Amino acid sequence: MIRLLRILGQQALYRFAQIGSATIMWSSALSNMPRRSDFPLFVSQMYVIGVKSLVLIVLSAFSIGAVLALQFYTQLARFGAETTVGVGVAMVLLRELGPVVTALLFAGRAGSAITAEIGLMNATDQLSSMEMMGVDPLRRIVAPRLWAGFFCMPMLALIFSAVGIWSSALVGVDWLGIESVGFWAGMLDNVEIWEDIGKGTVKSVVFGVIVTWIAVFQGYDSEPTSEGISSATTRTVIFSSVAVLTLDFFLTLVMYGDF
Amino acid sequence: MEMRTIEITVGAFVLASAFALAFLAVKVSGVALTGNEKTIILHARFDEVGGLSSRAKVSMAGVTIGRVTAIGIDPVYGEAVVTLEIDGNLTALSLDTGAKILTEGVLGGKYVGLVPGADEEFLVSGDTISNTQGAFLLENLIGEFVTSMGDN
Incomplete structure (x- = not known):
């Protein structure tokens, strides 16, 4: 019994310490203002994190938009309300699926890559040699990735929503024959720039920060063995998926729950 | 990869997301570009x-x-x-x-x-x-x- 309690205490202390050191790492990486000379590092991280995720994001958005249009159509056509497919798809994508699915894909595509990369740097002592040379690894390795995540996620989410809506129009209007004017006018009437697009973008910024933070910390904190790197990569995907989905509920509650 | 190519593709990425935002704002949410606040x-x-x-x-x-x-x-x-x-x-x-x-x-x-x-x-x-x-x-x-x- 005492042993059980002790294990529980150990685990709790370990977790708290991890959260604490992750917060310290995050704040000290972001506290020193980025210099002009850091900009190329940031751009190359934008490339690795953002541009390389683009194909995955566009393909997923295309199929999700098409599937949403099909599902909404089959249900709504029974009531003769098929023109509301446009509003439905737009709302669902802008408010929820755009930010959330992008964040999940982003965690799988970019988050795991960040963890593996930093984990391997850690395992091969590149990080400590950087410190020896007087180069701050937080500034050179961590900060550009955090900033790139901060900017890439909302951009990817916007592209996701736009492609999704376009593909739903392709399926709905061009294939299923929903009347085009009603399809688009419904969106114009109901979608608001801040209420739907703005809040969705705020969500995706939060998710971007969370996912890159988890990814960078897991890489930094990984055991310097091949098993350590592999389990850190797995943890990145699991933790960020759970964090994104849980946080999404609370963000939705705060943003849209007026009760 | 060469830095130049990376910069060009990142620029294209930023442009693509700006287009996405413009599409969503104008075509989906119907923000009028001419401000009619009256x-x-x-x-x-x-x-x-x-x-x-x-x-x-x-x-x-x-x-x-x-x-x-x-x-x-x-x-x-x-x-x-x-x-x-x-x-x-x-x-x-x-x-x-x-x-x-x-x-x-x-x-x-x-x-x-x-x-x-x-x-x-x-x-x-x-x-x-x-x-x-x-x-x-x-x-x-x-x-x-x-x-x-x-x-x-």
């Missing part, structure tokens, strides 16, 4: 708003001309006071313009329909529309039907 604020008193929500549209002859911005209650008369924000170009709404709460299709949401009047004086911002017809409640209709059946 609006007329009108109030309308209804005995029943039954499911009207703020942000519902205001239309006249089927054309959307504004939105509902607030719904409140007058505690003295127990009437709903609906605030309407209408396109500022419509300066020639006559004083006896009517307002009705209508339903869009069978399942659609409630909206406010304005009916043109004949008065020669015009409504200005801040005026109240008194010639109104509240929402149609199915429950009331059924109630009336049942009582009239009882009378026969």
Whole structure:
């Protein structure tokens, strides 16, 4: 019994310490203002994190938009309300699926890559040699990735929503024959720039920060063995998926729950 | 990869996301690029708003001309006071313009329909529309039907 309690205490202390050191790492990486000379590092991280995720994001958005249009159509056509497919798809994508699915894909595509990369740097002592040379690894390795995540996620989410809506129009209007004017006018009437697009973008910024933070910390904190790197990569995907989905509920509650 | 190529692709990525934002803003949410901030604020008193929500549209002859911005209650008369924000170009709404709460299709949401009047004086911002017809409640209709059946 005492042993059980002790294990529980150990685990709790370990977790708290991890959260604490992750917060310290995050704040000290972001506290020193980025210099002009850091900009190329940031751009190359934008490339690795953002541009390389683009194909995955566009393909997923295309199929999700098409599937949403099909599902909404089959249900709504029974009531003769098929023109509301446009509003439905737009709302669902802008408010929820755009930010959330992008964040999940982003965690799988970019988050795991960040963890593996930093984990391997850690395992091969590149990080400590950087410190020896007087180069701050937080500034050179961590900060550009955090900033790139901060900017890439909302951009990817916007592209996701736009492609999704376009593909739903392709399926709905061009294939299923929903009347085009009603399809688009419904969106114009109901979608608001801040209420739907703005809040969705705020969500995706939060998710971007969370996912890159988890990814960078897991890489930094990984055991310097091949098993350590592999389990850190797995943890990145699991933790960020759970964090994104849980946080999404609370963000939705705060943003849209007026009760 | 060469830095130049990376910079070019990142630039294209930023441009693509800007296009996505522009598409969403203009085509989906309908932000007018020409700022028409000029609006007329009108109030309308209804005995029943039954499911009207703020942000519902205001239309006249089927054309959307504004939105509902607030719904409140007058505690003295127990009437709903609906605030309407209408396109500022419509300066020639006559004083006896009517307002009705209508339903869009069978399942659609409630909206406010304005009916043109004949008065020669015009409504200005801040005026109240008194010639109104509240929402149609199915429950009331059924109630009336049942009582009239009882009378026969």
